[in-house]
Amino acid sequence: MSTLEEHVDIGVPADVAWDSLHRVETYPQFLRGVREARTEGANRAHLDVEAGGRAQEFDTQITDRADQRTMEWKTTSGPDLSGSFSLLPIDQQHTRVQARVEYDPGAVREAFGGPKGFAQATAIERLVRSDLEQFKGLVEQGR
Numbered sequence: 001m002s003t004l005e006e007h008v009d010i011g012v013p014a015d016v017a018w019d020s021l022h023r024v025e026t027y028p029q030f031l032r033g034v035r036e037a038r039t040e041g042a043n044r045a046h047l048d049v050e051a052g053g054r055a056q057e058f059d060t061q062i063t064d065r066a067d068q069r070t071m072e073w074k075t076t077s078g079p080d081l082s083g084s085f086s087l088l089p090i091d092q093q094h095t096r097v098q099a100r101v102e103y104d105p106g107a108v109r110e111a112f113g114g115p116k117g118f119a120q121a122t123a124i125e126r127l128v129r130s131d132l133e134q135f136k137g138l139v140e141q142g143r
Contacts, residue, residue, distance in 0.1 A: 002105055004125055007098040008132040011140050014069055014089045017097060020139045021071055021085055030134035032127060044076075079107045097135065099128055 010017060020026070024045045027037035035055075036048040043062045049055070058078025064071055069087040083101040090096055101124070108124070 001102050004101045004103075004128060005098065006125065006128045006132055007096055008129075008136050009090060009094060009096050010136045011094055013093060014087045014095045017087050017095045017139055018066075018069060020135070021087075026138070030138050031131050032134075045073075079110075080104050081108075097132060099132055101128060 024037045024039045027045075027047070028034045031037075033049050033051040034047055035050055038046050040046050040059070043064070045060045045062060046057065047060065048057050056078050059076045060073045061076050062071060062073050069089075070084055072082070072084040074082040081101065081103050083099065086098045086100070088096040088098065103124070
């Protein structure tokens with residue numbers, strides 16, 4: 001498994017960022033490649049994704065550790081992916097959002113195509129960074 005960690009500082013309180021992370025239906029607005037996302041029961045979500053010219057649908061299990069402001073997720077179908085979002089209050093009006101993604105490079109390549117090796121890691125890093133910047137923009141604009 002490979003692990004990627006990225007973070008972004010956003011100009012909203014941790015509670016606002018926490019609520020925004022839990023609005024699954026807004027994921028297509030900030031997660032590139034997610035065409036549709038919906039909640040399916042308690043702590044589960046279904047995502048319709050297109051990446052590398054390939055469409056995939058998969059389900060995720062979401063676990064909240066609200067006391068630590070951490071949301072963990074893991075795919076239960078499709079490619080083997082997992083990760084977390086952790087919120088670290090900087091002050092009353094600013095929060096650091098830290099994303100961690102764990103993935104099997106071979107499984108990602110098989111599911112979505114694209115480069116392999118270092119090029120794949122670089123592409124995933126750029127994607128996660130871009131998604132965090134999109135999340136920042138949406139949350140700071142109050143959407």
